[in-house]
Amino acid sequence: MKDSLVITTGIRSGQQLAAEAVALSQELQVPYLPRDKQSLQAIREQSGANIILMVRKERLSLVVDGKELFFHPGLAKLRIKEIQAGKTDQMIRAMDLKEGDTLLDCTLGLASDALVASYVAGARGRVVGLEDSRPVAEIVSRGLQSYRGEKPAMLEAMRRIQVYHDHHVHYLKQLPDNSFDVVYFDPMFREPQEKSSSLSPLRPLANHHPLSPEAVRESIRVARKRVVMKERSQSQEFFRLGFHTLQGGRYSPVAYGIIRKGGVEQ
Structure with missing residues (x-):
């Protein structure tokens, strides 16, 4: 990754937070700089880093280009409310996900899709999320375990998600056949969407490589029921990677490609 990273604390922090930041810097092998009431710009200039991992009392966050990125249920909360109201969630429909099912989310990001899936399962x-960026995996895994202020069902869904820092191909190759009911990919983040400005701080940390045929082959081996990929509705990636069944909302800019286990598409 070309982008450099430094760890510090919030402007108001005591010895405990400083100790947590030092421990995290050792764990991630990333430099730590004491905040000492300095501005974040001063921390950037002193360290030469353009991304700051900030340890605060209430959360762990990333600061990129002056924007702070941290775990929040976001749109997942609204989607879960709509599911509770009996509405159809297109991702869940594409996955054919049921209570008790297992899901491997190969492109976790900020865990919005994984959280909806965890609620439904x-x-x-069981929901396992893979994140290729170690800083993002850290803020999300810690956020899922520490977030407060939601109803018990939402918090329980957060706590159940298992997060691993790993590339999906490497992780998939280590799994036995038929390990998960569904394997899911959301590689859309390679191409920014105008309405996704809230996610722009994540872009420097994202894996911009296109999904590989090898990843799809491995996911077909690992999935018991189906492999699902989210992409732009007109994307040629579906056909390049063999997702010939497409599903989604009539006017939605995104669609879900489906490969059902067994090979014969309906």
């Missing part, structure tokens, strides 16, 4: 299910 319930306590008997």
